Amino acid sequence: DAGVIQSPRHEVTEMGQEVTLRCKPISGHDYLFWYRQTMMRGLELLIYFNNNVPIDDSGMPEDRFSAKMPNASFSTLKIQPSEPRDSAVYFCASSLKGALFTDTQYFGPGTRLTVL
Amino acid sequence: DAKTTQPPSMDCAEGRAANLPCNHSTISGNEYVYWYRQIHSQGPQYIIHGLKNNETNEMASLIITEDRKSSTLILPHATLRDTAVYYCIVRVHGVFKAAGNKLTFGGGTRVLVKP
Numbered sequence: 001d002a003g004v005i006q007s008p009r010h011e012v013t014e015m016g017q018e019v020t021l022r023c024k025p026i027s028g029h030d031y032l033f034w035y036r037q038t039m040m041r042g043l044e045l046l047i048y049f050n051n052n053v054p055i056d057d058s059g060m061p062e063d064r065f066s067a068k069m070p071n072a073s074f075s076t077l078k079i080q081p082s083e084p085r086d087s088a089v090y091f092c093a094s095s096l097k098g099a100l101f102t103d104t105q106y107f108g109p110g111t112r113l114t115v116l
Numbered sequence: 117d118a119k120t121t122q123p124p125s126m127d128c129a130e131g132r133a134a135n136l137p138c139n140h141s142t143i144s145g146n147e148y149v150y151w152y153r154q155i156h157s158q159g160p161q162y163i164i165h166g167l168k169n170n171e172t173n174e175m176a177s178l179i180i181t182e183d184r185k186s187s188t189l190i191l192p193h194a195t196l197r198d199t200a201v202y203y204c205i206v207r208v209h210g211v212f213k214a215a216g217n218k219l220t221f222g223g224g225t226r227v228l229v230k231p
Contacts, residue, residue, distance in 0.1 A: 004159075042223060043160065043203075091159050104150075107159030 004108035006092050012114045018080040021111045024073055025094030033105060034067055034077050035091040043091070049075065082115045089113070120204045125226040128198075134191040136225050138204030141185040146208050149180060151189045153200040154224070160203065163189065194229045201226050 005024040013019055025032045033048040047057040052069045060067070064083070069075040079086055089112050093105040121139040128134040140149065151163040164171055164178045166187075171178045177190040191198055203224040 043154075093159070104162045104165070105152075105160075106162065110157075110159050 004092055004094055004106055006090075006108040006111050008111060009109065010112045010114075012116065013082055014116050015083055016081045017115075018078065019082045019086075019113060019115075021077040021090050021092075021113070023075045023077070023092030023108060025075070025092070026096075026106055027073065029094035029096045029106075030072075031095040031105075032069060032075050033093040033095075034075070035093065035107075036088045037091060037110075038088045046077070079113075082113075084115045087113055087115050120206060120222055122202075122204055122223065122225045124223060125228070127228050127230055128191075128194045130196060130229055130231050131193055134194040134198065134227060134229070136189040136191075136202050136204075136227065137186065138189070139186045140204070140206045143184050143206050144208075147206045148208070149178065149184075149187050150205045150207070151176070151178065152203045152205065153198075154203070155197075155200040163202075194227075196229050196231065199227060199229045 004026055007022045011019060023032065030051050031048060034046045035043050036046055037043045044059060046059040047067045048055055049069045052072055054067065064081060065079055067075065067077045075092065077090060089110045091107050091110045093107040095105045119142060123137065148165050148167050150165040152160040153163055154160045164173055164176050166178045166180055168180055168184055170180060177192065178187060179190065180187045189202065201224040203222060
């Protein structure tokens with residue numbers, strides 16, 4: 001398996017622009033997570049989905065952030081409008097509730113977002 | 117979720133064992149101890165997890181005290197590629213909490229393996 005795939009790997013945009021980050025989870029995984037990492041706040045969980053349904057989005061910082069999962073193999077995180085303080089590395093992760101009830105999360109390589 | 121406390125940094129000599137401590141004194145009975153690491157510019161990588169018994173896999177060993185209030189991750193023969201930030205997390209299986217309890221990975225321990 002190719003692992004969790006994220007695109008783009010790097011994004012530079014100007015304040016006020018819309019930004020869309022994309023994630024393809026590992027095939028068969030039924031959980032998908034979006035995290036944000038900054039030096040100041042570390043790694044924070046923003047939202048997660050189970051079977052394409054958002055379960056907890058209380059980590060989403062503002063209404064400018066939205067996430068969707070239209071099918072089991074694709075999710076987006078959108079920021080509209082973007083602000084400089086949104087600059088961070090955004091990670092997507094997926095996990096599977098297997099027979100051993102282990103829900104280890106597998107992370108993608110991340111998208112480094114810079115908002116000027 | 118229980119909070120964890122880890123030393124901010126530690127050095128280790130290449131080829132020696134690295135022992136990474138983690139305190140989780142408020143851990144509840146159904147919370148597992150997970151360890152992840154993050155090598156520079158990469159996503160976090162799962163290492164190992166356990167509930168109360170010691171665990172070992174190809175990457176590391178996890179020693180959990182009998183009262184479960186602390187644990188130690190052991191990298192038996194550290195290599196330069198083990199240089200990373202190591203995170204200790206405790207949580208219930210299948211339960212992820214975002215803001216409010218702010219499920220974060222905390223500061224972790226920055227491990228530097230030296231030749």
